[in-house]
Amino acid sequence: MSIQLQLRLLISCLAIGIGSDRLEAGSFAVTPIRVELSSRKPTNLILVENRSEAERDYQIDAVQWKQRDGEDLYTPTNALIVMPPRFRLKPGGTQTIRIGTQLKSNAEEQAFRLYIQELPLRADPNESPSTMVQTLLRVGIPIFLAAEHSPAPPGIEAVLRKAVDGRFSLQLRNPSAVHVQLHSLKLGETAPISISRYLLPGQNFSLPLPMALPEGQASVPLEAGTDQGTFYVPLVLESHP
Numbered sequence: 001m002s003i004q005l006q007l008r009l010l011i012s013c014l015a016i017g018i019g020s021d022r023l024e025a026g027s028f029a030v031t032p033i034r035v036e037l038s039s040r041k042p043t044n045l046i047l048v049e050n051r052s053e054a055e056r057d058y059q060i061d062a063v064q065w066k067q068r069d070g071e072d073l074y075t076p077t078n079a080l081i082v083m084p085p086r087f088r089l090k091p092g093g094t095q096t097i098r099i100g101t102q103l104k105s106n107a108e109e110q111a112f113r114l115y116i117q118e119l120p121l122r123a124d125p126n127e128s129p130s131t132m133v134q135t136l137l138r139v140g141i142p143i144f145l146a147a148e149h150s151p152a153p154p155g156i157e158a159v160l161r162k163a164v165d166g167r168f169s170l171q172l173r174n175p176s177a178v179h180v181q182l183h184s185l186k187l188g189e190t191a192p193i194s195i196s197r198y199l200l201p202g203q204n205f206s207l208p209l210p211m212a213l214p215e216g217q218a219s220v221p222l223e224a225g226t227d228q229g230t231f232y233v234p235l236v237l238e239s240h241p
Helices: none
Strands: 004-012 028-031 035-037 043-050 056-068 071-076 080-083 086-089 094-101 110-118 131-145 157-162 168-173 180-187 193-199 204-209 219-226 229-239
Touching: 028 110, 028 131, 035 043, 035 094, 043 086, 056 080, 080 110, 086 094, 157 219, 168 180, 193 204
Parallel strands: 004 131, 035 131, 157 229
Antiparallel strands: 028 043, 043 094, 056 071, 056 086, 056 110, 080 094, 110 131, 157 168, 168 204, 180 193, 180 219, 219 229
């Protein structure tokens, strides 16, 4: 007996409120929402809970996480040890996942993501053939391996640019050896902009802005809310041909 499945995969890198340590992705939940590893503490734990009313199977995949020109790049990796990599949970059941690494710390923090994927429900051989539409959730948990030595305090560098067509963009860069997660941006007296974005060490990205500076004004203060604290950066306008 065969059942045709139309699978709709939702990739959830959900925006989590500041201070939250639990990711609720509809049919299952994950705690915590971010994992820190180090040479002194090379292992940690994640708890997965099945919040649905059906028995579900899950699979875990680890990827190395890099950024280039504002884009996230992921490649499969064996650098993380995940146990168990696949498991089944009854409704309301929980599974503790152990994460570890044998990597040595570098001068710069290393980043990974752990993807927890719901698998399709198993077909019941006692039911007549039918077409089922399943929504399968996939969530990505950031994993950070700390730098070998305590790095300099994190920070944000920013430049406000104006193109020849008059449009503005905000260029942000993380010059430190640790990640920065942006929560909000506020330019001058404008309303804060909500954002959920990681900047890995040494990386940058550009954010288009629907705004303009008042006539004759060449600078504006930037207030950046992050997981590392709030940074206040004076922005200077750069015009490019």
